Amino acid sequence: xxKPLKIGIAGLGTVGGGVLQILRRNADLLExxxxxxxxxxxxxxxxxxxxxxxxxxxxxxxDDAAALAHDPEVxxxxxxxxxxxxxxKALVETALANGRHVVTANKALLARHGTALALAAESRGLxxxxxxxxxxxxxxxxxLREGLAANRVREVHGILNGTCNYILTEMRxxxxxxxxxxxxxxxxxxxxxxPGFDIDGVDAAHKLAxxxxxxxxxxxxxxxxxxxxxxHISSLDIQYADELGYRIRLLAIGRxxxxxxxxxxxxxxxxxxxxxxxxxxxxxxxxxxxxxxxxVVLVGRGAGAGPTASAVVxxxxxxxxxxxxxxxxVPAERLVPLPASPIDSRRGRYYLRLMVVDRPGVIADVAxxxxxxxxxxxxxxxxxxxxxxxxxxxxxxxxxDEAAMQRALAQIGALDTVLEPPRLxxxxxx
Amino acid sequence: xxKPLKIGIAGLGTVGGGVLQILRRNADLLExxxxxxxxxxxxxxxxxxxxxxxxxxxxxxxDDAAALAHDPEVxxxxxxxxxxxxxxKALVETALANGRHVVTANKALLARHGTALALAAESRGLxxxxxxxxxxxxxxxxxLREGLAANRVREVHGILNGTCNYILTEMRxxxxxxxxxxxxxxxxxxxxxxPGFDIDGVDAAHKLAxxxxxxxxxxxxxxxxxxxxxxHISSLDIQYADELGYRIRLLAIGRxxxxxxxxxxxxxxxxxxxxxxxxxxxxxxxxxxxxxxxxVVLVGRGAGAGPTASAVVxxxxxxxxxxxxxxxxVPAERLVPLPASPIDSRRGRYYLRLMVVDRPGVIADVAxxxxxxxxxxxxxxxxxxxxxxxxxxxxxxxxxDEAAMQRALAQIGALDTVLEPPRLxxxxxx
Numbered sequence: 001x002x003k004p005l006k007i008g009i010a011g012l013g014t015v016g017g018g019v020l021q022i023l024r025r026n027a028d029l030l031e032x033x034x035x036x037x038x039x040x041x042x043x044x045x046x047x048x049x050x051x052x053x054x055x056x057x058x059x060x061x062x063d064d065a066a067a068l069a070h071d072p073e074v075x076x077x078x079x080x081x082x083x084x085x086x087x088x089k090a091l092v093e094t095a096l097a098n099g100r101h102v103v104t105a106n107k108a109l110l111a112r113h114g115t116a117l118a119l120a121a122e123s124r125g126l127x128x129x130x131x132x133x134x135x136x137x138x139x140x141x142x143x144l145r146e147g148l149a150a151n152r153v154r155e156v157h158g159i160l161n162g163t164c165n166y167i168l169t170e171m172r173x174x175x176x177x178x179x180x181x182x183x184x185x186x187x188x189x190x191x192x193x194x195p196g197f198d199i200d201g202v203d204a205a206h207k208l209a210x211x212x213x214x215x216x217x218x219x220x221x222x223x224x225x226x227x228x229x230x231x232h233i234s235s236l237d238i239q240y241a242d243e244l245g246y247r248i249r250l251l252a253i254g255r256x257x258x259x260x261x262x263x264x265x266x267x268x269x270x271x272x273x274x275x276x277x278x279x280x281x282x283x284x285x286x287x288x289x290x291x292x293x294x295x296v297v298l299v300g301r302g303a304g305a306g307p308t309a310s311a312v313v314x315x316x317x318x319x320x321x322x323x324x325x326x327x328x329x330v331p332a333e334r335l336v337p338l339p340a341s342p343i344d345s346r347r348g349r350y351y352l353r354l355m356v357v358d359r360p361g362v363i364a365d366v367a368x369x370x371x372x373x374x375x376x377x378x379x380x381x382x383x384x385x386x387x388x389x390x391x392x393x394x395x396x397x398x399x400x401d402e403a404a405m406q407r408a409l410a411q412i413g414a415l416d417t418v419l420e421p422p423r424l425x426x427x428x429x430x
Numbered sequence: 431x432x433k434p435l436k437i438g439i440a441g442l443g444t445v446g447g448g449v450l451q452i453l454r455r456n457a458d459l460l461e462x463x464x465x466x467x468x469x470x471x472x473x474x475x476x477x478x479x480x481x482x483x484x485x486x487x488x489x490x491x492x493d494d495a496a497a498l499a500h501d502p503e504v505x506x507x508x509x510x511x512x513x514x515x516x517x518x519k520a521l522v523e524t525a526l527a528n529g530r531h532v533v534t535a536n537k538a539l540l541a542r543h544g545t546a547l548a549l550a551a552e553s554r555g556l557x558x559x560x561x562x563x564x565x566x567x568x569x570x571x572x573x574l575r576e577g578l579a580a581n582r583v584r585e586v587h588g589i590l591n592g593t594c595n596y597i598l599t600e601m602r603x604x605x606x607x608x609x610x611x612x613x614x615x616x617x618x619x620x621x622x623x624x625p626g627f628d629i630d631g632v633d634a635a636h637k638l639a640x641x642x643x644x645x646x647x648x649x650x651x652x653x654x655x656x657x658x659x660x661x662h663i664s665s666l667d668i669q670y671a672d673e674l675g676y677r678i679r680l681l682a683i684g685r686x687x688x689x690x691x692x693x694x695x696x697x698x699x700x701x702x703x704x705x706x707x708x709x710x711x712x713x714x715x716x717x718x719x720x721x722x723x724x725x726v727v728l729v730g731r732g733a734g735a736g737p738t739a740s741a742v743v744x745x746x747x748x749x750x751x752x753x754x755x756x757x758x759x760v761p762a763e764r765l766v767p768l769p770a771s772p773i774d775s776r777r778g779r780y781y782l783r784l785m786v787v788d789r790p791g792v793i794a795d796v797a798x799x800x801x802x803x804x805x806x807x808x809x810x811x812x813x814x815x816x817x818x819x820x821x822x823x824x825x826x827x828x829x830x831d832e833a834a835m836q837r838a839l840a841q842i843g844a845l846d847t848v849l850e851p852p853r854l855x856x857x858x859x860x
Contacts, residue, residue, distance in 0.1 A: 022580050022722055032647065032760050033579055131577075137723035139577025146753070147561075147569025149463055150452050150743030217462065275729060278708050292452055292736035292743075293567035299705060300726035310723035313580030323576070323753040330462050 002036035005320040008068035008100075010091055011080035012045040012052055015105055015132065018309025019078060020054050023316075030313070034320040038313075041073045069095040076101040076319055078312060084108035096120045096128070103315040105132035105308055111206035114213060114220035115335055118327035128327050129315035134207045135160060135284040137307025138300040139314065144214050144288055145329040151290025153215040157253040157430070158286035159279055160207040160265075162302045163191045163198040164230050164250040169280045172238045172247070178231065190282065200229035201265040204252045212254035212263050215288065216338060217330040221263070224340035228266035237353055237423060240381065240394050241269050244351070247277040251428065260339035262346065269351050269427045275299070276430060287430065346402040349378070349427040351394070354412065355420040358391040362417045366393070369415075373408035375400045390419050396427065432466035435750040438498035438530075440521055441510035442475040442482050445535050445562065448739025449508060450484050453746075460743070464750040468743075471503045499525040506531040506749055508742060514538035526550045526558070533745040535562035535738055541636035544643060544650035545765055548757035558757050559745035564637045565590060565714040567737025568730040569744065574644050574718055575759040581720025583645040587683040587860070588716035589709055590637040590695075592732045593621045593628040594660050594680040599710045602668045602677070608661065620712065630659035631695040634682045642684035642693050645718065646768060647760040651693070654770035658696035667783055667853060670811065670824045671699050674781070677707040681858065690769035692776065699781050699857045705729070706860060717860065776832040779808070779857040781824070784842065785850040788821040792847045796823070799845075803838035805830045820849050826857065 007023070009016050023030070023040055031037045042060040044067065045052075062068055065087055068077050077095035079102060081088040088109050095102050102121065104110070110117070110130050121128035131141045135158070144156065159165050163185065170181045182199065185191035197203050209222040230250050241248050246269035255262040270277045275297040279285040284302030289295045301307035318324075328335055356362045363380070370377060376398040384391060397405070405424070413422050437453070439446050453460070453470055461467045472490040474497065475482075492498055495517055498507050507525035509532060511518045518539055525532050532551065534540070540547070540560050551558035561571045565588070574586065589595050593615065600611045612629065615621035627633050639652040660680050671678050676699035685692040700707045705727040709715040714732030719725045731737035748754075758765055786792045793810070800807060806828040814821060827835070835854070843852050 018722070026580065026582055026721075029582055029647075030580070032764055033756070035761060137578075138726055139573050142577045143569050143573060143728075146748065147572045147744055148740065149747045150456065150460070150740045152456055152459055217459075273708075275708075278703070278705075290740065291456075292448070293740035294731050294737060296568055296728070296730035298573075298726070298728055301724050306722035307724060310578065310580045310720065313722075314577055317579045318576065321755065323755065325751065325753065326463070331465060334462055 004037040004039050005316065006039060006041045006073050006075045007078055007316060008042040008071060008074035008076070009040055009078045009080060010044045010065040010068055011082070012043060012054070013080065014305045015308045015312065016045070016080040017052055017054050018305035019080070019312050022309050022313045030317065034317050036320055038316055038320050042068055042071050044068055065091045066094045069098045069100055074100060076103055076316060079104040079106055082106055082108065084112040089113060092117060093120065096124060096126055099124060099126065101127040101319050103129045103312055103319070105130070105312060107133040107203070107206035107210060111209040111220060111222040114210060114328070115332065118332035121327060122332045127319050127324060129318060130210070131315050132308045132311035134210050135286055136300070136302040136304065137310045138284060138286065138298045138302065139311070140211070140286045140298055141214060142314070143296070143298055144211070145325055148288055148290050148293055148296065149329065151292050153256070153288060153290050155253070155255045155289045156211050156215040156286065157251055159249055159276060159284050160204040160252045160302065161198055161250055162282035162284055163195070164204070165279065166190050166282045167199070168230060168233065168248055168250065171233070171235055172242070175235055177235055178233060199231060201227040201250060204250060204265045208252035208254055208263055208265055212261060213328040213335065215254055216256055216261055217328065217335060218261060218338040219335045220328070221337070221340060224263050226264040226266065226343040230267055232423060233267055234423070236392060237425060240353065244269070244379070244396065245272055246270060246427065247272055248425065249276055251276065253428070257341050259345050260341035262341045264343055267425050269425055270430060274430045344403040344406070346426070347399055349399055349429065350397045350405050351425040351427055352397070353423040354393045354418050355390045356393050357417045357419065358386050358389055363393065365415055365417065366412055369411045370408050373404045375404055375408050434467040434469050435746065436469060436471045436503050436505045437508055437746060438472040438501060438504035438506070439470055439508045439510060440474045440495040440498055441512070442473060442484070443510065444735045445738045445742065446475070446510040447482055447484055448735035449510070449742050452739050452743045460747065464747050466750055468746055468750050472498055472501050474498055495521045496524045499528045499530055504530060506533060506746060509534040509536055512536055512538065514542040519543060522547060523550065526554060526556055529554060529556065531557040531749050533559045533742055535560070535742060537563040537633070537636035537640060541639040541650060541652040544640060544758070545762065548762035551757060552762045557749050557754060559748060560640070561745050562738045562741035564640050565716055566730070566732040566734065567740045568714060568716065568728045568732065569741070570641070570716045570728055571644060573726070573728055574641070575755055578718055578720050578723055578726065579759065581722050583686070583718060583720050585683070585685045585719045586641050586645040586716065587681055587706070589679055589706060589714050590634040590682045590732065591628055591680055592712035592714055593625070594634070595709065596620050596712045597629070598660065598663065598678055598680065601663070601665055602672070605665055607665055608663060629661060631657040631680060634680060634695045638682035638684055638693055638695055642691060643758040643765065645684055646686055646691060647758065647765060648691060648768040649765045650758070651767070651770060654693050656694040656696065656773040660697055662853060663697055664853070666822055667855060670783065674699070674826065675702055676700060676857065677702055678855065679706055681706065683858070687771050689775050690771035692771045694773055697855050699855050700860060704860045774833045776856070777829055779829055779859065780827045780835050781855040781857055782827070783853040784823045784848050785820045786823050787847045787849065788816050788819055793823065795845055795847065796842055799841045800838050803834045805834055805838050
C-alpha cells in the first residue's frame with residue numbers, strides 16, 4: 001500500500017463539509033484511481049461545538065487554522081475559509097513556508113495576491129491549486145491550463161456568478177423586478193443577506209482576474225478589471241432584449257487586443273442562441289477561444305457543496321498523483337504584467353434605453369448628438385404613445401468606441417426631455 | 431535550458447500537418463509553458479514526394495513508420511495513421527516495447543485494443559495518450575479523467591460525430607432529404623466518399639467505448655456497444671420532432687444501471703433546450719454526470735486540423751511536464767470487465783411513426799397492440815386526411831421497456847394497414 005496523502009481542512013462550512021463527504025463516500029474509488037489513500041487527518045474551524053452533520057472523531061482539531069501548517073501529519077492544507085486577507089492569507093503563506101501544498105477555493109485571495117502566492121509556492125516546488133475558485137465544479141482551470149495549453153488564447157468569457165444569472169433568468173421568466181427577485185433569491189439561499197459581492201460584480205471580477213492570468217500567462221491584475229453589477233437592470237430592459245433576440249447576462253470578459261488585455265465584468269446582451277445566451281439559472285458557463293482549437297464551451301454548476309468540493313478533491317488528486325503544472329500555466333517568475341486596455345477602449349455595439357417626454361423633436365435631438373459623436377444607430381424602437389408623458393425609447397448602435405458612446409451619453413442624459421439616467425448595455429455578438 | 435522533448439510523427443495528413451504547425455507557430459509559448467522545447471525530429475508518411483505545404487527539411491524521414499520507434503532521437507511517437515489494426519497497431523506496440531511514449535488520435539485502435547495497449551504502456555511506466563481520439567479539440571478525456579475524478583460517474587452522453595450532426599442540422603434547417611444533404615456534405619468535405627463509418631454510427635461507437643471506460647473505470651468493450659446510424663431518419667421525422675419540442679441527434683450514451691453498463695449509439699429525440707439539443711452543425715458536445723458535480727457540459731469542434739492537433743499537442747505537453755494519469759483513469763490492471771446491459775433492457779420513452787392506410791379502425795388496431803404489450807401511449811398525432819391512401823401517424827409513449835416496445839413494433843409492422851416499416855426513435859429527456 002502506497003503512502004496516504006494527508007489533508008488538513010481549514011473551514012468546515014458548505015465546501016469543507018462537502019470535501020469531507022467526498023473523501024469518505026468515494027474513498028475506495030479515489031484510492032483505486034490514484035493508487036494511494038487520500039485521508040483527512042486534521043481540521044480547523046471557528047467553533048468546535050457546532051453540529052456540522054459530519055463525524056469529526058479521529059481528526060485532530062485546531063482552533064487556530066495556521067496550526068494545520070505545522071502538523072507533521074498534514075501534507076496538504078485545504079484553505080476553505082475565504083476572504084482576501086486575514087486568516088486565510090496567513091494560513092496559505094504559513095502552509096507554503098512550511099512546505100505544505102495548498103488547495104483553496106478562495107477567489108478573493110487569488111485575485112488579490114495570486115502572483116505572489118504562486119511565486120511562493122513554485123519557488124519551493126509546491127502546488128497551489130484553486131480549481132474550485134472559478135466556476136465551481138466545472139474544470140475550467142484544468143481545461144484552459146492543460147487541455148487548451150497548445151493554443152494562444154484570444155479570449156475567455158463567461159457567466160461566473162450563478163446568483164446574478166439566477167436573478168436575471170427569474171426576472172425574464174416571471175417579468176418581476178430586480179428587488180423582488182433578489183428578495184426571493186435571499187429567501188431561497190441563492191443570494192447572501194449582504195448580496196453586494198455577487199450582484200455588484202465583485203465575485204465575478206475576482207474569478208475573471210484569475211481566469212485572465214491563466215488564459216494569457218500574465219500576472220493577476222484584479223485592479224485592472226472594470227466592474228459593473230446588475231442592480232440597474234430593469235424588467236423593461238429584459239423585455240426589450242427578448243424582442244431584439246438577446247439575453248441579458250452578467251458577463252466576465254478577458255480579451256487580448258492590440259491595445260492590451262481587456263478585463264471587464266458588466267451586464268451584456270448576448271444572442272439568445274449563443275452558449276452564453278442559452279445558459280439559464282444558477283449555472284456557470286465559460287467560453288475559451290484558442291488559435292487552433294477555436295471556441296470551447298464548458299457549462300455546469302458554479303457553486304454548492306457538491307460541485308465546489310468536487311473541484312477541491314480534483315486538485316487533491318492531482319497532488320496525490322504527482323501531477324504538477326505552473327500555478328497560472330506558465331512559471332510564476334515568467335508571468336508578465338501585460339498592459340491593461342481600459343474600458344474606454346472597448347469597441348462594440350450598444351443598447352441604449354431612454355425615458356423621454358413623448359413629444360415631437362426629442363428623437364431628432366438624440367440622433368443629432370449620436371451623429372456628432374460619430375455613433376451610428378442600427379435600430380430604434382418606440383412602442384406606445386403617451387403624448388407629453390414619459391415613454392421608453394430604445395436604440396441599438398453599430399460598432400463604435402466606448403469613449404465616443406460615453407461622451408454622447410453624457411450629453412443625451414443632460415437633455416431636459418430625457419427624464420431618467422440613460423441605461424446603457426453593451427452588446428457582445430459571440 | 432532543459433532537455434527538449436523529441437517527437438516522431440507517423441502520418442502527415444490533416445492532423446499530422448496541424449501538429450507540425452502548432453509546434454512551430456506556438457513554439458515559444460509552449461516552451462514557456464512547459465519549461466522545455468517540444469520539437470519534431472522525425473516523420474513518417476506514405477509518399478515522401480507529396481507536397482504537404484509543410485517544410486520537412488531538417489526532419490529525419492522514415493518510409494517505415496515502425497522505424498520511428500527505434501530512432502534514439504524520438505521520445506514520443508505520435509501515431510496519426512489511423513485504423514484499428516495493421517500499421518497503426520504495429521507502430522504503437524513497437525513504440526511501447528521500445529520505451530517510447532505514444533500519443534494517438536486513433537479511436538478505432540483504442541476501441542478495439544485499448545485495454546491491452548494500456549497494460550503494455552503502464553507496465554513500462556509509459557504514457558499512452560489519446561485526447562484527440564474523442565471529441566477532437568474538446569478536452570473531454572482530461573475533463574473526465576482528472577477534472578471530475580472526485581466523482582462516481584453515473585452517465586456520459588454526447589454528440590461524438592460532427593458529420594452526422596451537420597447532416598441532421600442541415601436536414602432540419604433546409605427541409606431537404608438525407609441523401610441530398612449527404613451528397614452536399616461530401617462535396618463540402620464534411621463527409622467521406624465512403625460515409626458509412628460516420629453515418630452508420632461506427633465512429634461514434636468507437637469514441638463511446640473509450641469514453642465509457644474512462645467514465646466507469648472498466649475495460650474498453652467496443653463489442654458491447656449497440657449501434658444504429660442515421661440513414662433511416664427522414665425529413666418527416668425531423669418535422670415531427672420540431673413539433674413535439676425535440677431535436678434529432680445521433681447520440682452516444684454510456685450509462686451505469688443496476689443491470690450493468692449501457693453503451694449505445696443511435697438517433698435520439700432530445701429536448702430542444704437541452705445542451706445536446708442546442709448543439710447544431712459540426713460541433714460535438716459531451717455531458718458527464720457525476721455524483722457530486724452533477725452535470726458538466728463540454729462543447730466544441732470535434733474534428734478538423736486545428737482542434738484535433740490542439741488535443742494531440744496537449745497530450746505532448748502532459749508528457750513534457752511529466753504529468754501522468756492511468757490511461758483509463760484507474761490503473762490498467764485494475765480495469766474490470768463490467769457487465770453489459772443490452773439494448774433490450776433500456777427503459778425510456780419512444781417516438782413511433784407509421785405510414786398507414788387512412789381508414790377507420792387502423793389506430794384502434796395499433797392502440798390495441800400497444801396495450802397488449804403494456805406500452806402506454808403519451809401523445810398521438812395525425813395531420814391531414816387522404817381517405818384510402820397512405821398517411822403518417824405519429825405517437826409517443828410513456829416510459830416503457832425496449833423489449834416490450836420491440837415486440838409491439840413487430841406486430842404493428844405486420845398489420846396490413848401499415849404500409850412501410852415503422853420508424854422508432856428513442857426519446858431521452860435529459
